[in-house]
Amino acid sequence: MELKVLNKETDYHSGYGAGSGEIIRVTYACPCGKSEVVFEKDDIPGFRDSSTICECQECSSKYDFNRGTATIK
Template sequence: MELKLLDQTSYPHDGYGAGSGTIDEYIYECPCGKGTVIYEKDNIPGFRDRSIHSTCKPCGEKYDFGRGTATQKN
């Protein structure tokens, strides 16, 4: 299922010696509507890390999250 985007922010980052970049954060509405799903992505040369987590424990146990999506766990 598609999640509703609530907010999007981009923060500048000096980098780690390979140049500067940004850290982008996307906040989505949780499938139940009671929490949020936060997707964070590093856009820094040489560092392409990303993380995603839910602030709602029941949905975190029930769904696997992607960038703006939720799929029910088997």
């Protein structure tokens, strides 16, 4: 299922010597509507990492989350 976007932020980062990049953070509504799902991506050369965290224990146990989507486990 598609999650509803609540907020998008992109912050510039000067990098760690390999060049500049940005940190992307998107907040979505939790499937139950009681909490939030946060996607964060470090798009900095040499430090590209991403994570998706659901702040709701109930939905965390029911769904697998990816950027903007939730699928039943």
